Amino acid sequence: MADSRLFFTEKLLEWNQLSNTRTMPWKGEKDPYRIWLSEIILQQTRVEQGLPYYEKFIKNYPNAKKLAAAPEEEVFRLWQGLGYYARCKNMLAAAREIATTYNGKFPGEYEQIKALKGIGTYTAAAIASFGFQLPYAVLDGNVFRVLSRYFGIETPIDTTAGKKQFGDLAQELLPANQSAAYNQSIMDFGAVVCKPQQPACGTCPLNRKCQARQQQLVDVLPVKSKKLQIKKRYFNHLLIELKDNIYIRKRTEKDIWQNLHEFILIETSEAVELDELRQQEAFRELFKDVPFTVVNVSAPVKQQLTHQTIHSRFFTLEIKQPLPLPDHLLVSRKKLDNYAFPKTITDFLHSKRLQLF
């Protein structure tokens, strides 16, 4: 068993040296700040999707102190469109912690790194190995897949037992003096060769000893135990125009898009037309003392998220006197660019802008 494990590690490092053609701007990066930034951006995010965001952030905030000094709204604007917005909030908190507690210098011990907001076991191991040559094995989607297939492990990866088993194995396989190269190798290998769909088993340097291949389990592994429930939600966005101004608010509730902005939102349990919306209690309360005229009703648009399907409709209304909306901001159209919005809303705004020209 020890031999087969040694073989696995050696082959992987060899593949990395001879055949790995994957290039990314942060590969071989020595600055822990840049490594950290790339890892946060790439959590549950494809390299191609995260790349432009990485470039933007490095350009705007070349070091932790710069990021720490940035206004939160500005940072959210840069993050807009990338998703999982808690990452942005936590990243800023971590930058400020680094600036104050560590005087802007990224901490170099695993426990210190892991203690920063938004850094879990994967990201801590990545920074520790890539940035500080410490012997911590990364455990991400690629590693789960490569290990489960090569060693034929059918333990579900989304369980405590699975995480322990794969984590222990990954750590055993790690050559302590080459942790960075090994971690890089196994992730690239998972992304390029041992891919989720249609892996390149024919040319895989590990194929002869791959348990999944021998047992016809390649498309079964890795095993996941849970299947997610997707719920439907119906969002009715009210763009209320007072001269050139529009009401917006920051989403603060524990829900999707926390810390992003929106227009006045009335959520319903099913799709509604304008006359049904007008019957809603929230709507009647809103306009009980103020007359309005309907300017536009958009077609329904759908957005598919991981756990929910959002059906959105935009109702543009015009009023002549202000509404009593204490927790909303009255913002001029031009200034909308200063605020971060979810994609559903930016898409609508952009489509609207096109109509004007």
Place this chain on the structure above:
DNA sequence: AATACGGGGCG
């Protein structure tokens, strides 16, 4: 232990 959290790409 289970669940929520975005957006995009691919078959």
Place this chain on the structure above:
DNA sequence: CGCCCAGTATT
């Protein structure tokens, strides 16, 4: 439409 992506925090 389902699966997956350099996962983490919260309940």
